[in-house]
Amino acid sequence: MLDPTELYQVEEDAEASLAPSEDALVNAVPEPRVLVHHLGGYIDAGHAGRLAMDHLLTVLPSTIIATFDVDQLLDYRSRRPTMTFDRDHWADYDEPLLALYSVRDLAGTPFLVLTGPEPDTQWERFAAAVGELIERFGVDITVGLTAIPMAVPHTRPAGLTAHATRPDLISDHEQWSNTAELPGSASALLELRLGQSGHDAMGLAAHVPHYLAETEYPQAARTLLDHVSVSTGLLLPTDALTEAAEEIGADIERKVAGSEQASRVVRALERRYDSTVAADGRPSLLADDQPLPTADELGAEAERFLAEQEDHGSN
Template identity: 40%
Template sequence: MRTVSESVISEDNAQLRADVPRGLPMVVVLSGVSDAGGVVSQLGEYFDEHSSPREVIRFDTDVLLDYRARRPIITFNKDHFEDYQPETLTLSLASDALGEPFLLLSGFEPDFRWERWVDTMLFLVDEFEVSTTAWVHALPMPVPHTRDLRATISGSREDLIEEHSIWQPTSRIAATAVHLLEYRLFGMGESVAGITLLIPHYLAGNEYPAGLVGALDYLMAATGKLFSTEAPREQAQKFRTRVDEQIGENDESVSMVQNLEERYDQYVRDAEKDADLVSIDGEEVTGDDIDGLPTADQLASELEQFLAGQIPGPDDEPGENWNLGHNPPESPSGDGSPGDVQ
């Protein structure tokens, strides 16, 4: 393993680093990969607002980030530039709703030097004696918004996998830096859990508050920490109501959702983890179609087209883009409470 002097750390708070309690869980929330329902971005904002993060370590943006792929934001004010906002990647000491500490790795996913960054993270996991590492990702799936939000769990946490992982495919996919981190931790026998939320395909392009609720529920199950979900649940319920109103005004859309429900319920009943619930990046996974029903992808595509347009936030009035020929009411953008993860 490389030494920390050769790592990708640019700054550290030496005193806080020394004072970090050992044996804390680490939550990983990194942007940069596909983020169905805006789950990761919502989660990052939630922790910024509610967990009082104190920066322990800052990673070197110049070394890790591809600026041309993810250009920073700067403001042009009449005749000059100001308010330059470069991307950051930090490890912070944060607090849950009870004031209990945990480590939070947040910011951008590294574009470059994955191996060096992962080596540095393994060094820090050892230094801080991290009890478990949990990360969150979200994928669009042809699942109905009327069912509890479910997930695929990866890693070494057999307790979470057995209880919560509904979909367990075998497929080759494009890796992320966090996948590599989990892979290395798993190989070392460390405790790690990857939480991939399954977001309804036809709502995945919108900010989906039920995804935030689901992410927090699963993170609580993985880390033992307590995160307040009252406000996100209220927002999720508002969005769920608007989705139901929108779909309820069109018989064809109601039928589509019912067919998605039938496929989903059949899948759950059969518990065939390798069934053809969905395809990844257009490539079929495995399994057979359910007789007599359109494919889940076809249903999701039609629903997505029906709900196409710009979807405002939960407190906004419906915009003109919502007049899609069906005169919908207020605009939807999410699901109701996905149900607590026990």
Template identity: 40%
Template sequence: MTESLFSAVHAERRGSVPKGIPLVVVLSGASDAGGAISQLEEYMWERTGPEEIIRFDADQLLDYRSRRPLITFNEDHFIDYSPEELTLSLARDELDAPFLLLSGFEPDFRWEAFVDAVLLLAHEFEVSVTTWMQAIPMPVPHTRGVVSTVSGSRDDLIERSIWQPKTRLSASVVHLLEYRLHGVGEEVVGYAHLVPHYLSNNEYPEVLCAELDGIMAATGLLFATDDMRERAQAFRLQVDRQIADNDESREMLENLERRFDMYMEQQDERSSLLGEDQAMPTADQLASELERFLAERQQGPEQTDGPGVQ
């Protein structure tokens, strides 16, 4: 039954996958603040040399009307039909250590069947640990680094969580996957990275660094991050310069910093990030002016490595 979800299987590669390696899950379609998932997927495909093992059947899992494939019209005919893909691949880190990479679109349909298939594949390959990540916009200052919430079965990593809320939320398929893996006693680590609300529509390099750090901590894999950190530093300097030029933006950033520092001081008491007994604007109200200011000065669409400076 599981095999029916596959549209292609490379049997020879499948049979040669080493046992006991990590599984890294990078699925688009859920929250992708700061371009976190798109950046990570691009990094993995450019840096880790993935070799496809299994391709999932998009006809069964994808709503084409909500995520329409691209096609090129060439004068008098169509070419280059490019539907979205969902694949399991064998990749390698900087030291040539192997790992499995599940990447592509988040399924729109048949979540339970898809998760069952992934569980069976994890069992087949004796996966050592599964890790996934997502990024959500929050009223946090960019000057305090990327804040993360860690979930799953690794207490040593969960202890590093800065924000540990209890809340109901709309689930994504990676949440269901973690839930099922945890339920059968498999090792799993999930990361939710909090991206400054006012930068969530920009490609935010610092969140990619946080993602790679998280994967390395969970799996023991090694990835090159020096150039990513240089990009993140350059991006932060651009944002700092833009904010310095606007009094309202400076005031809002200082407000965010003050609230964040207050939360950190009260963390032992598990106080709310926003402080339930303190009046504070919503994330939209607090960040709208700063977001508008940055958007007005944003680079052209072909330049995505920073908010832009005129």
């Protein structure tokens, strides 16, 4: 493997940007240093992981402290960046950015955010490079965010599944009940390698209704950040996500009310959800064999919902 250190560049004032504030030093018990990450390109139903990252970097103070050499990591022909052509010349280039940020929560506690496109190549070297940065900046726990499509209704609280390098890190979270072989990701490999090297790491996957998997679903992003706060002690704002979730939720309700087939699918999902909660005492839908709406029903409604939302967004 090539030297991981040559895959990234650290800013000169990186350590200074992570120093705790004077108020935090005087008034607060030191919290574990946290790194939260999401890499675009893998499963992210409802774009929840991206929404969560964009929200954190928009509403909280942040500074880039390290950048990765994307020329070594990305296949541009598989994910072509956007360029702007202005009449007779190329005017702009949407340059891909894979970066590590220093961010401060509402209490002024510093933490790290790693986000950008998922590497297409050199996953092992990338994981080793992130491991070096974790060592350098004294990270105590790493938390990955994503979202998965599930047979759940939008009318019920968004569920979440957790996994971690140690069972006690997620003892209060819902977990898978069996073993499965799944397509890998750079984030999954990072968590695996961190655990093997003795670092604490966990992943949170929000549940998004099948029929909303391709549209933005801020309710799931809010769920992810709420669970990050519970798991790490960070004080993360979610007001803007809550407002967006309420707005989108009202729009979905209008669309469901206008379609008998959509209403029937949602009611079936509600019955399954409610019966599972009644039986288990919590919303676990990961090991249940009750009848589901058919794939054709879900697929037809997904296509209809997405087409309507695209039309709505273009008006």
